[in-house]
Amino acid sequence: MMVGLVIDIFLLALLVLIAVMVVRTGRLYAVIVMSGAYSLTSAAIFVNLDAVDVAFTEAAVGAGISTVLFLAAMAYIPADEKPSQNRNLLAGVICIGAGALLLFAVMDLPSLGDAMAPVHQHVAPRYLAESGSALHIPNVVTTVLASYRGFDTLGETIVVFTAGLGVLMLLAGATRTKRVKTDNRKVAAKTAKPKTNKPKSATKTARTKA
Amino acid sequence: MNQNPVFRVVAKILFAPIIMFGLYVQFHGDFGPGGGFQAGVIIAAAFILHALVFGLQAGRQIISARVNLWMMVLGVTIYGAVGIVSMAKGGLFLDYTALTGSVGSGQHIGILVVEFGVGLTVTSVMLALFHAFAGFVEDRAND
Structure with a gap:
């Protein structure tokens, strides 16, 4: 429990650090590499949340292919970001205001892993109960993705x-x-x-x- | 095209195992983490590594642009076809149980085939994107 908390704090702090560095630096190569690192850190956070499937996708798509595609695209745009001159005060106020509102909204969310949260009350119990015994497929993520919500995945x-x-x-x-x-x-x-x-x-x- | 022998040897050694791992992720998605999306990206990564080290032309000799395009189409078609077949067998669209009549085997086959379609589309789209970006640059460099 304690170890999990320490890992969570470390990873989230790393995430914020990388985000700040992405904003601060003007060199686009560095931005691409750091957004890859951002994805990899997010993947580690997902593993810590026991969401291995999501972590797998984030690591493969976010940290892997996206970085390669961005680098391939980098070859025909300038290596440096255009320095922006205008410091718009109003935009800053709106950003901070929106961020504060989001943080305020987070207060109303059910706490992490709460079994009584609405999302765990609707169809999730049926999926969890049926997937292994009735469909004989142990990985619930796969059954939800490909079977229960097959139409969604076709759309994807x-x-x-x-x-x-x-x-x-x-x-x-x-x-x-x-x-x-x-x-x-x-x-x-x-x-x-x-x-x-x-x-x-x-x-x-x-x-x-x- | 990279002349560095370290890159060339490592790419040659890694190429097959990466595809092998991708196939494992593809067909083991029922039991462990993984599935068509992740497997597609991993397999595409193997081909991209090959193209990065041995050049875009060598990559296009394995999978030509035309074949690549057909793979994109085929993946989506396979997915949709599973839905049509399950309708033809008397079920609803994408109702895998109708494929064989039993819940156990029908769901299994349905999910496996559908995930294969997803994997095929994702692999070929990623590969096409890479070649589109990298090839565009190469063309501009030649001008």
Whole structure:
């Protein structure tokens, strides 16, 4: 109990420290690496809360892939953040006010791990009771994710798919037109190009005929 | 393309075990922590490591851009198809029990197939994103 408390305080303090450093530094490479560290610390906090599935996702997606993708994107933006000149007092007041309101709202939340909390009263008992005995799947997180709320997860998968398509249309589309341009510049010296073009156009005409 | 022999050897050694671990996370999600989302990201990480060390072209030789796009589509389709099949068997949409008629095996098969669809989509989307970002930069550098 005591050890858990000490670990919690240490991790949360680390989280605040990293957040402050992210705000203070202007170098974007450092920001990316530190947001990876932020995710990893959050993952450690989730492990401490016994939410291993969430921790796993946070470590893999937040600390792993996001960092790599950000670094890949970094290659074509400036390495330093633009220094902002305006110190807006009103914005600061609104931020602090909103933060104070959120802290005030936290007072009304049920305490951590409270068995009588509303979230543990609705459908959760049924999931916990059924998952192992009736469905024979011990990991309740998986049954909730894939079975009880399978429709949600279908939506999530489609969101991932759509996001990927969106980025591909924005970036890969740009590269493709550029490649065609460079190919034209180099003239039709490469015989492979017309070869690959012919069957395509042939199928296209076949399709339009059909 | 990285010529440093340490990177090349380590990447070659790690490539298969990372995918192996990803598959373990994928198909062991019923019993331990894990599932399609995490496994998808882990498997994508293996391919990204390969592309980082051996170059984007070498990465595209394993999974071409076209195959990558089809994998994205196939994952979502597999997920949706499970729902359609369960409807065709007389249940509701995504009612896995209807797949085999018994709760135990139906839920098991349904969740496994659905998670596979999720994993396939996540892997290919992550890979496509990486290649889109990194390839875009490479093209600009060539201009």
